[in-house]
Amino acid sequence: MSTEKVRAYQPETKPKRKQKQVKVKVTKKKWISTGEKYLYSVISGAMLCACAYVISFSSATDSLNRDIESMEGKIQEQQSVNNSLSYEAEQLRNPERILEIAKKHGLDIKQSQVKQAGTVSAD
Template identity: 35%
Template sequence: MSNLARNFKQQQQQEEQIVQDRKPLKIKKSWLTPGEKIIGVAFAGLVCFGAVHLISNQSQIYQINKDIQKMDDQVKEQQKVNEDLKGQVSELSRYERIYEKAKSMGLMLNENNVKVVQEK
């Protein structure tokens, strides 16, 4: 056998070994199609948008409730002030006090000149 034949035989054996050593290529298939991925991303986006919108609305509701509570407190405080002022009005409009003030200013009570007014 000539050197050329020997080289050719060795080359064929190497090629056979290389072919045998190669494993069949596995084609990696993704478990989601591109359409399903797009739908998934769109759904995730909608869920995130909904969550942000919900949190925003809850924050606004909380702020409005806080404002309502402040207003209620102010109304209660004003009602207390009004009740105190009504008490002062009733105290200052007592007959005895008015009579004393009139007497100190020099006014005299003339019973013939007094007219009684009754509320219906």
């Protein structure tokens, strides 16, 4: 096709008039409003503070539990030492042992019964 035939098929265009151009302001709708941003930031800040508090509380509780366990271990050790010392004290209070020591130092026992003295009075 020649250019002449193509021009024949095109409709004639009218001369354009001058039109006034009006500027239109296009406002885009925000996805999140300013108030929502403020609320989200406050809530997220509160959540972060709560998480930090829970972590610090958990850490303090854990260290306290460790201290308690170490104290319980020390208590058990001291109880075993106390038990061994009380057993040793019972062995030292044995009347036969006391009689042997008395004979060794030259004391004579005239009565056949030996009684333990509970307390020594300062009279």
